[in-house]
Amino acid sequence: MTARFGPLAVTLCFLTVGLQTAVIASSGIGRMPLRRFLPAVIVGSLIWAVVYATIGLAAMAAWFALILASPWAAAGVAVAVAVVVLCLAKRRTKGHHAVGADDGGALVGRERPVERLQR
Secondary structure: OHHHHHHHHHHHHHHOOOOHHHHHHHHHHOOOOHHHHHHHHHHHHHHHHHHHHHHHHHHHHHHHHHHHHOHHHHHHHHHHHHHHHHHHHHHHHHHHHHHOOOOOOOOOOOOOHHHHHHO
16 A cells, blocks of 8 residues: 555645654655655655745745734734634643543542552
8 A cells, every 4th residue: 555655645745734744654664665755755845845935935925014014913913813823722722631631530449550559
């Protein structure tokens, strides 16, 4: 499977956030031949460079243009982005606490692993 779809996955993983490491690591673990891996990485890197140079730099240029046009609008946008990021982070940590809620170590009907080791 890695030999067939691996080069395509490696090339396209540069367009994703968070999957790059998993795809590249799995291609190494799956022992993808270097003659397939290197061209895929080179093409993926070139695609990433084009996307970064066009979209990323365009976003930065728009941000600096907004700052020059209206510093108050830029401050408002910065505060709005900060609020959205904080709300998403809060929701994410709240979800983690709900799923893996710590009950203070109270295991009903079972001993705590540390107590077993101390006997």
